Amino acid sequence: MRRARVGIDVGGTFTDFVLSNGADGSLTYFKEPSVPSDPSLAVERGMAALLDRARLEPGDVELVVHGTTLGLNAIIQRRGAAMALVVSRGNRDVLEIARCRMPSSYDFSAPKEEPLVPRDLVFEIGARSAFDGTILARPPVEEIAELAETLKSRGVAAVAVMLLNAYVDPTLETEVADALASRLPGVLVSRSSQVWPEIREYERALVAGLNAYIHPLLERYYATLTRRMGELGVAAPLYITASNGGALSVDSARARPIDTVLSGPASGVVAAARIALLTGRQEIITFDMGGTSSDFAVSKGGEPEYTTRTDVGEFPLILPVVNVSSIGAGGGSIVRVDKHGVLKVGPESAGADPGPASYRRGGTEAAITDCYVAAGIIDPDAFLGGRMKLDRAAASGALERVAQRLGMTGEDRAAQAAEAALSVTTAKMATELFKGLAQRGLDPRGFALIPFGGAGPTHANLLAEEARLAAIIVPPGPGTFCALGAIMADVKRDYVRTVRRRLSDDGAPQALAATIAGLEREATDWVGSEGAIVEATQLSAEADMRYAGQAYELHVAIPAALGKTMAAREVGELFHQAHERLYGFRDVDSAIEVVTLRVRVVGRVPPIAIPELDKTATAVEPKGRRRVFHRGQWLDVPVFLRDRLVQGQGFAGPALVEQEDTTTWIIPGWHARVDAVGNLHVSRG
Incomplete structure (x- = not known):
């Protein structure tokens, strides 16, 4: 069974x-x-x-x-498929022009990033629609046949089609894409109106292009x-x-x-939000520290924060995603001293191969994992539950070379270099954290940190101390937490239509309500085709709105009942409130424009059980003690085994908690307590 x-x-x-x-x-x-x-x-x-x-x-x-x-x-590494982009005539430079922004506001000689598709692989075609979707020009069969032969000769594996105004009516773009696909067997043809039919040609071209770029690989x-x-x-x-x-x-x-494309970080945030609700925490910051990077996200009330504008590498992406910010600081981040004698950490990473020096796979440069080993935080014989042995001598040797370049002396110079590198890393993380919270107007002292990833719990207390966070909650399996988030995830998809209607226009509420109803039907049909694991369906709607003349929109949640009528007065008031909340004022004399409508469908999946610890078990003593270098001195630190901790057990830092997938480092001045399901709550005092 x-x-x-x-x-x-x-x-x-x-x-x-x-x-x-x-x-x-x-x-x-x-x-x-x-x-x-x-x-x-x-x-x-x-x-x-x-x-x-x-x-x-x-x-x-x-x-x-x-x-x-x-x-x-x-x-990020530009290892996608050889691809071409097909656009309306006169629109060939859409990727080159982009948004006409300099890479740097102050460096006029800064090189511009290379576009996703080289200009010689961007092809124009005589297909064009008006702003209202009316077809102005159809390409002759001969032009499509000639273009298909050209694409064959260039050896492309994928083609993205992005025609002007196709987000209004996809008919012409679909005709062109189908005609090319029939002449290009074995070549993926992706069209922008199918991938993401939203206004703004540059961003739509990128979404369609990126979809085609990674399609053959995946x-x-x-x-x-x-x-x-x-x-x-x-x-x-x-x-x-x-x-x-x-x-x-x-x-x-x-x-x-x-x-x-951004699913990995999102899964961990989903799991953290669920865990936070179990513990009664409403406001959390997730901290996913893996081998290459550290990812941060904010969750309030059990729901992750979402955004419809993010970056993938140097490319803007307009799809709805969990709002995650990243920095190049992970367990594999390389520690080095630059030509000016300044200690640097990342963004370069040793990765899995060759990995940090302590992996003994040919890597010679010190990485953050080597710092944990040299400082005594990680037991080299207990990594991955002892399945993978680390080399402390190799870690110390790599860090001694760093120490030498920094002018450090004495028998503890490797540990001193390790602590210095950890301090630099912590400062980078705290800066990113402060920036993100300041942009949202949030105080870090009201948030708990939920760390995961192989290195998250190891570094969490150092970060919480630096960032003045209130508490830390370490889940039972932090090193595999994104995998846990995967089986907690509901079936989910977003749908979008750009409408560009003023609320005051005749018939606008009825047209907007009809568009939402159409998106809901499309979403419901899709979730019904996703398999038998879905036990309930939930729909929600949003409108991207702005005052007439503004360049960008605010996302406004539309209650289900209001979505059936889109009554102008009620919808307008929701926008006024959102604008006033964010910018401090409302402009009641300006017309309100609904630019885009969005619908999200969630197919609820039966929740998994989170097992509780035995209430009758008695607290266990540490398995042993280990020397850890902290704040310039060696401390004698007790070492606990995570799977031996019992419900209600508490202990003060400094302490180490080892488990197969990670090690949790609790610094002096903090206290740990185990809750009913095995979460480790770490707080000051």
């Missing part, structure tokens, strides 16, 4: 697994070193080991939810992954985590892979 759900998160350094056993409510965690050349191989190996640890058979798995950074990495990966799961005997439905914090069937992800 199928009873288990498996969450998988493929990272650059490790591939993480969580199994929820519906029969007894238990959770099983596992980490497998990633294989950058073939990520699906690590998934296959890890899945086999996970099932063995849980004492289950492949046939016991009822659902697999998978997240990956493959698409994101392909964009198509091959999903095919290989499906084959490997089948060979293993896992026949469960496969879902892919999405950038909006939800999940999609693998077929939906294949059709529109751009939806998944």
Whole structure:
């Protein structure tokens, strides 16, 4: 009988697994070193080991939810498919012109980033629609045939089609895309009106282009992954985590892979928001520190914060995503001294191969993980539960070279260099945190930090102290937390239509309500096709609105009842309130324009059980003690095993808590307490 759900998160350094056993409510965690050349191989190996640890058979798995950074990495590293862009005549330079902004406001010689598609692979065609969708020009068959032959000769694997005003009426763009697809067998043809039909040609061209750019790579990966799961005997439905914090069937992800490009960070935020509600915390900051970067997000009232404008590498993305900010500071971030003698950390990373010096895989430069090892925070013999041994001598040797360049002397110079690097890293993180909270007008002292990722709990207390946060909540399996978030995710997708109607126009409320109803029907049909795991459906609507003449819009939530009428007075008042809340005033004399309507559909998935700890167990003593270098001196620190801690147990820092997927470092002046489900609450005093 199928009873288990498996969450998988493929990272650059490790591939993480969580199994929820519906029969007894238990959770099983596992980490497998990633294989950058073939990520699906690590998934296959890890899945086999996970099932063995849980004492289950492949046939016991009822659902697999998978997240990956493959698409994101392909964009950042420019390793996507050879592709072309097809545009309306006169619009060839849409990617070159972009938004006419300098890369730097003060450096007039700063080089401009290369566009996603080189200009010689951007092709014009005689297809054009007016602002209202009226077709002004159709390309002759001969022009399409000639363009198809040109694309064949250039050897492209994908083509994105973005015609002017196609967001109003996709008919012409669909005709052109279908005609090209019929002449280009084996070549993906992506059209902007299918991917994301929203106003603004540059951003729409990028969304369609990025979708085409990563499609062949992810198509091959999903095919290989499906084959490997089948060979293993896992026949469960496969879902892919999405950038909006939800999940999609693998077929939906294949059709529109751009939806998944920021899914990895989003899954952890979703899990953290659920955990926060269990603990009674309304305001949290999530802190995901992996091998390459650290990601931060804000969640209030159990709901992550979303945005419809973010960046993927140097490219703006207008899809709805969980609002995550990142800096290049992770466990693999390289520690170095620049030519001016200044200590620097990141953004360069040692990755999984060769990895930090302590990995003994050929890496010689010190990384943050080496700092943890040299300072005594991480036990080199207990990494990954002892499955992977680290080399403390190699870590210290790499840091001694850093210390020498900094002019440090004495027998503790490696530990001093390690602490200095950790301080630099902490300062970078705190700066990013302060900036994000200040932009929202929030006080960090009211927030709890929920750390996850392999290095999150290790660094969380250092960050909380620096950033003056109120508390820390370390979940039971922080090193595999994004994988847990994957199996907590509901099925979710967003729909959008640009309408550009003033509320005061005749018939505007009726037209707007009809558009929302159409989007809701489309969304409901989609969620009904996503499989039997959905037990309930929830719809919500938003309007992007502005005062006439403004350049950008505010997102205004539309209550369900109001969405059926879009009554001008009530909708206008909601916008006035939102504008006044953000900018401090309302302009009652200006016309209000509804630019875009949005609908989100959520297919609720049965929640997984979070097992409670035994209430009758007695507190255990530390397994031993270890020397840790902190604030210029060696401390004698007790070491606890996470799986031995009991409900209600408390202890004061300094202390270390070890588990297979991470180590939690509790600094002096802070106190830890274990709650009913095993969360570790760390607070001052």
